[in-house]
Amino acid sequence: MKPDFKREQIWWEGKADGEERDIADEPINRALRWRAIDRSLQGIKTIAEVGAATGTFTIPLAKRGYKVTHIDFSAPAIALAKKKAKGLKNIEFVLANAADLHMFPNKAFDLVLNMDGAVSFCGKDATKSIKESCRICRKRLLITASNKAWLIPVWVATTFPKFKKIVPAVKSMIKDGFWHYDQHPHNKKIIPGYFGTLKAFLPSELAALIKANGLNVKRCQALGSLANLAGKDTVDFVKQNHRAMETFLDLCEDFDQNIMPCGPGTKQRAGLIAIAERR
Ligand SMILES: C[S@@+](CC[C@H](N)C(=O)[O-])C[C@H]1O[C@@H](n2cnc3c(N)ncnc32)[C@H](O)[C@@H]1O
Numbered sequence: 397m398k399p400d401f402k403r404e405q406i407w408w409e410g411k412a413d414g415e416e417r418d419i420a421d422e423p424i425n426r427a428l429r430w431r432a433i434d435r436s437l438q439g440i441k442t443i444a445e446v447g448a449a450t451g452t453f454t455i456p457l458a459k460r461g462y463k464v465t466h467i468d469f470s471a472p473a474i475a476l477a478k479k480k481a482k483g484l485k486n487i488e489f490v491l492a493n494a495a496d497l498h499m500f501p502n503k504a505f506d507l508v509l510n511m512d513g514a515v516s517f518c519g520k521d522a523t524k525s526i527k528e529s530c531r532i533c534r535k536r537l538l539i540t541a542s543n544k545a546w547l548i549p550v551w552v553a554t555t556f557p558k559f560k561k562i563v564p565a566v567k568s569m570i571k572d573g574f575w576h577y578d579q580h581p582h583n584k585k586i587i588p589g590y591f592g593t594l595k596a597f598l599p600s601e602l603a604a605l606i607k608a609n610g611l612n613v614k615r616c617q618a619l620g621s622l623a624n625l626a627g628k629d630t631v632d633f634v635k636q637n638h639r640a641m642e643t644f645l646d647l648c649e650d651f652d653q654n655i656m657p658c659g660p661g662t663k664q665r666a667g668l669i670a671i672a673e674r675r
Pocket of ligand 1: 408409415446447448449450452453467468469470473492493494495510511512513514515517518
């Protein structure tokens with residue numbers, strides 16, 4: 397059940413235009429990631445983002461003076477990012493697959509970001525994407541990936557009422573956090589259109605993979621579970637009000653750290669974060 401990277405690439409290319417349209421609790425997920433990035437910047441000069449899409453993170457980081465390498469396998473996403481980066485001299489764009497970054501030497505970048513897509517959507521090759529991101533990291537690594545504690549209920553809710561039974565896809569998601577379009581005959585009936593492959597993790601599973609690649613994991617936990625659990629009205633309220641948002645983000649961080657580190661994370665975007673350092 398290998399990923400079909402050609403199809404994955406085409407699928408993502410079709411999504412480039414919608415990348416910056418926010419749904420539900422996405423702004424909370426992103427703001428929590430910015431907080432984690434900001435805390436990781438001490439002593440950092442060079443940054444690579446793998447799966448950087450249209451530059452939501454790379455372009456502000458380049459504007460702040462870091463030497464940034466923006467990596468993605470979607471040419472349309474890179475084209476949109478290039479437009480936004482006009483005039484910036486300290487950002488370079490590389491079309492490449494997260495699972496094979498052979499064009500970069502070991503420890504090429506002080507900080508490596510691989511967030512929301514380029515791990516989980518590699519399916520069985522998520523381990524290769526993690527390995528490559530660890531390999532090119534000199535100091536610090538920040539990964540976000542799909543959270544099993546959220547995908548299991550989503551998979552159940554999508555299938556149980558419809559098929560009146562627990563379909564094999566749910567069992568696969570529970571067993572090893574894995575989805576592949578061709579894995580079970582039922583799968584094509586579950587999600588209309590192409591939905592290739594996915595790998596979701598528990599915090600302990602993601603942490604173990606990063607550790608196996610030679611990095612110390614400082615933190616690996618759910619990201620933004622409180623936004624998911626507090627619901628739409630709370631999310632809509634804090635999105636309108638900067639002070640309320642900052643207060644809510646403080647609460648989210650406390651909740652993820654101390655109340656529910658293995659919680660579901662946000663509804664939208666990858667709800668699991670790992671922060672690691674080279675030993
Ligand atoms: C949802 S976007 C995330 C963008 C950004 N990292 C963020 O967090 O806002 C996912 C991006 O990952 C890219 N991507 C997915 N799989 C990839 C792979 N195997 N290699 C390189 N890029 C990949 C997609 O093309 C897409 O631009």
